[in-house]
Amino acid sequence: MFEVETHISCLFPEILAIIFSYMDVKDKGRVAQVCTAWRDASYHKSVWRGVEAKLHLRRANPSLFPSLQTRGIKKVQILSLRRSLSYVIQGMPHIESLNLCGCFNLTDNGLGHAFVQDIPSLRLLNLSLCKQITDSSLGRIAQYLKNLEALDLGGCSNITNTGLLLIAWGLHKLKSLNLRSCRHVSDVGIGHISGMTRSAAEGCLSLEKLTLQDCQKLTDLSLKHVSKGLNKLKVLNLSFCGGISDAGMIHLSHMAHLCSLNLRSCDNISDTGIMHLAMGSLQLSGLDVSFCDKIGDQSLAYVAQGLYQLKSLSLCSCHISDDGINRMVRQMHELKTLNIGQCVRITDKGLELIADHLTQLTGIDLYGCTKITKRGLERITQLPCLKVLNLGLWQMTDSERSNNEAKKAFPASKSSGTKNNPPGVSVIVLVKGRNSCGHQDSSRALTTCSRMSGQQSAICWRTALANSCSSPLSFSHTSSSCFSWKKKFFLINYQSFYLQKTSDLKMIITKCRFQLDLNFVKSMTSYLPFRKKKRSEHSPTLCSFSS
Known part of the structure; x- marks a missing residue:
């Protein structure tokens, strides 16, 4: 019998489309230039599923939006906006994601002209760093984007509690809200979002992710509102909120669905706050208390007692020592990522404890740990699952300062990987x-x-x-x-x-x-x-x- 070879040109367009869908974006554009058959196959909507178009709207281009619609692209990021935003909305009536991050010239007037009717398809809107946006725009958004699920207002410093009230009235399907550095937002605004004020009606009770980073006017009262109203919340970012204290942790400790809590640089959080979290009903998988100056070894003991299910723990620049590591490691069997950068009291003894007990660890940050030596590094690199190791600014001895000597801190490997680095371990430089x-x-x-x-x-x-x-x-x-x-x-x-x-x-x-x-x-x-x-x-x- 003769073997019949099938050339790729014989494949049906549907098969070609499946193959093209696995290519990166640049290659998808290149295959369209090979021949007419491949061009037609590359226009299949399944090829471009999930792709985001990045546009520079500097001049009119009549073929731009028809081309995007032919490909089925429904996600757009505007890199530069010199034309009216309504040009985009009219050109893509079924848009699902609109990213306007950094469009500094976007104003309430421009957004008002774009959102003049319901856009039921739009699910994600990113207005971060659009500094001219005020509460007026949030009124338009709440009126016409009823199905919005994610709203990013990070860096929109003109947003006030009134704007959050409008959001609470109109966006009941919202699942993610970013209010980073919204300096005028206070406890009243969080009360609106949580549905805890009389004027806020239901609030945004479907929220699963809330970012309040660097909102300096927030106090523990906001955490009380969040704990009572936002029962579905899974991710809460309170980093740089200087008004948050240990007392607020009592409210958060009863949020059973909360998975990730970020308290980075919250100066008023101490061992007492960690105790409150550990004594509650939390099932956290991620906790970040980096740069909290009042966190010490006692916090690690509390973590081991009540937060032992953690998979990621960040303690950068906290006042912890080998004694705290010793209290923690025997209970933290599920821990995969440990960040202890700038913890200058950690020595080789602490690394040995980590290597002996945290066998599931895949990443560890030792940035700026000045008391660790080659001996401790040799122990830590023996972790079977380790993939990421940060040794930034590791202080070497005089004999180890050269690049070649620094690499010798890792045992040689004959399998995959480089000569001086074991396979699977990456060094941050x-x-x-x-x-x-x-x-x-x-x-x-x-x-x-x-x-x-x-x-x-x-x-x-x-x-x-x-x-x-x-x-x-x-x-x-x-x-x-x-x-x-x-x-x-x-x-x-x-x-x-x-x-x-x-x-x-x-x-x-x-x-x-x-x-x-x-x-x-x-x-x-x-x-x-x-x-x-x-x-x-x-x-x-x-x-x-x-x-």
Whole structure:
């Protein structure tokens, strides 16, 4: 019998569409240029399912929106808005996701002209950093976007409690609300959202995720409103809320559905607050109390007693020691991520306890742990599931300061991985790059941010994962913010990155950084290779896509 070879051109368009759906966005565009058959197959809506179009609305393009509708694209991010927003809404009447993050020229007037009738398909709206938006726009949103499930108002500093009242009246299906740095929002506004005020009717009782980061007017009364009204809440971010205290933790301790709680840099949270959380009915899987100066070893004992089901625990810059680690590790069998960066009292003994008991650990942050040595690192790298290890600013001895000596801290491996790093373990290293305040030069050295002055000055820098320091790196940022803090130190960076290498695509962890000595940071990064992106990679396009 003769074997019959089937050429790819013989495949049905439906089969081609399935194949194309597994490609990345760039390749989807390329296959459409091969031939007419592939072009037709690439226009199948299943190929573009979940893809977000990124648009520069600088000039009229009559074919733009028909092309997006043909592909079935319903998610849009506006990178630059020089035309009316109504141009987008009219062109995509079935839009499901609209991202306007950073469109600084968007005003209440422009948004009012766009939302003039019901848009039942719209589920997600991102208005973060649209600083001209006020309560008037929230009235339009509440009136015409009844099916909205996610609303991001982060950085919209003109939003007040009145705007939250309008949201509480109109957006009953809302599941995610971001109010980061909304400086005028107070306990009254949270009461509206939680349905705890007479004027708020039902409130947004379907909320599952609430971000109140850096809302400085909030007190423990807000937590009382949240605990009584938002019974479905799963994720609560209270980071940088200086008005939150230990007493507020009593209210949160009875929220049975709460899975993740962020108390980062809440200065008034102490061991007593952790005790309240541990004594309640919480089933937390993630807890972040980084930079809470009053958290000590006693908190770890409480965590081991009542929050032993945690899978992620962040204790960066807390006053914990090996004794606290000893109290905790024997009960935390499900812990997968442990962040103890800047915990300067942790020594090799603490690492040995972690290595002996936290066998399920996949990631650990040891950034700035100055008392650990090569001996402790050798123990921690023997964890069977370890994939991410942050050794940023690990203080080496004089004989270990060179790059080659630093790599010898890891045992050699004959299997997959590099010569000096065991397989599956990624080391975080410092690299130069675009800083978090918007400077565009990817080759820019680490500098003091010129957009902040006096007490708000900050050094912008970043971390990236790498298997080997000897390979060229390239990366792209997915999110970034720059914050200042009213203390002796400044919170610098809160970013996540994807590292693009010829081998594996490694996950990048998100970290916060302190103000550092520039010369020391530069000395740490000077030996690291960096591949500049070509100018063409930074040039904007009219429309691009991301999955």
